Amino acid sequence: MTGWLADHEAVVRMAFFGAIFAAVALAEIAFPRRPRTISRRRRWTANIGIVLIDTMVLRLLFPAGAVGIAFWVQQQGWGLLAGVPWPAGMEILLAVVFLDFIIYLQHVMFHAVPTLWRLHMVHHADLDYDLTTGTRFHPIEILVSMGIKVSAIIVIGAPPAAVLVFEILLNGTAMFNHGNFFIPLKIDRLLRWLVVTPDMHRVHHSVFPNETNSNYGFNLPWWDRLMGTYKPQPRLGHDGMTIGLHQFRDPHALTLGVLLLLPFVGKQGAYAINRKRGGDGEGT
Numbered sequence: 001m002t003g004w005l006a007d008h009e010a011v012v013r014m015a016f017f018g019a020i021f022a023a024v025a026l027a028e029i030a031f032p033r034r035p036r037t038i039s040r041r042r043r044w045t046a047n048i049g050i051v052l053i054d055t056m057v058l059r060l061l062f063p064a065g066a067v068g069i070a071f072w073v074q075q076q077g078w079g080l081l082a083g084v085p086w087p088a089g090m091e092i093l094l095a096v097v098f099l100d101f102i103i104y105l106q107h108v109m110f111h112a113v114p115t116l117w118r119l120h121m122v123h124h125a126d127l128d129y130d131l132t133t134g135t136r137f138h139p140i141e142i143l144v145s146m147g148i149k150v151s152a153i154i155v156i157g158a159p160p161a162a163v164l165v166f167e168i169l170l171n172g173t174a175m176f177n178h179g180n181f182f183i184p185l186k187i188d189r190l191l192r193w194l195v196v197t198p199d200m201h202r203v204h205h206s207v208f209p210n211e212t213n214s215n216y217g218f219n220l221p222w223w224d225r226l227m228g229t230y231k232p233q234p235r236l237g238h239d240g241m242t243i244g245l246h247q248f249r250d251p252h253a254l255t256l257g258v259l260l261l262l263p264f265v266g267k268q269g270a271y272a273i274n275r276k277r278g279g280d281g282e283g284t
Helices: 002-030 040-061 065-076 088-112 114-124 131-135 139-156 160-177 185-191 198-205 222-227 256-265
Strands: none
Touching: 002 065, 002 131, 002 160, 040 131, 040 139, 040 256, 065 139, 065 160, 088 114, 088 139, 088 160, 088 222, 114 139, 114 256, 131 160, 160 198, 185 198
């Protein structure tokens, strides 16, 4: 099993990615939550383009990927889980929950540190909200995120199977909770106790900083409730809210090339958590 996983993890992840992408895309067509304001072709060209660049950069600098690193850590016998005879299922569960909490903290950090926020602006500058928003991250942010993930894998000694499960969940839930499809409100209220739903995470993409700086979770919804960063609904409602950032409102300017340069030339705005702002937190 270990040898098969080492040889096929990339294929397994891509298969899940393709299946979840197709399912969410179809749901967006069949049950749209909000009308699109920008053509899918314009946005998807930039969003998918940046995903392809991210993938090439990761494969170039981390050819073994997170699962390969987990195999190496396991061989070294490193980490908090090493040497303890955990049941396999419990070990995977503990590792996945730990890694998910680290990703929550990482997300908060990218909003708290102004330099990191500049990288993360690429994700938030999207003027519409759909599954491709969940895959749109600057390549440097992806590299920083990979470094944090590798550190977490080493600290806990996450087994390769747990890292593969986590990678699939992280990619899948990122597309799911950025999906522009309608979930009946009663079902949404129940679901958001188990997983971050599109309505829950959409609040995080509001132009208002006090809403942008909430609902950081990607997979498990508990961290926002436990850490006091949960906001149930946007102030203007999901139909009335504006997606994106105040300082980037021209869809014609948000091309792939501009997105790659955005952290270096774009205005930071009043979004970083520790930046002083006016009374209602709306920023400029």
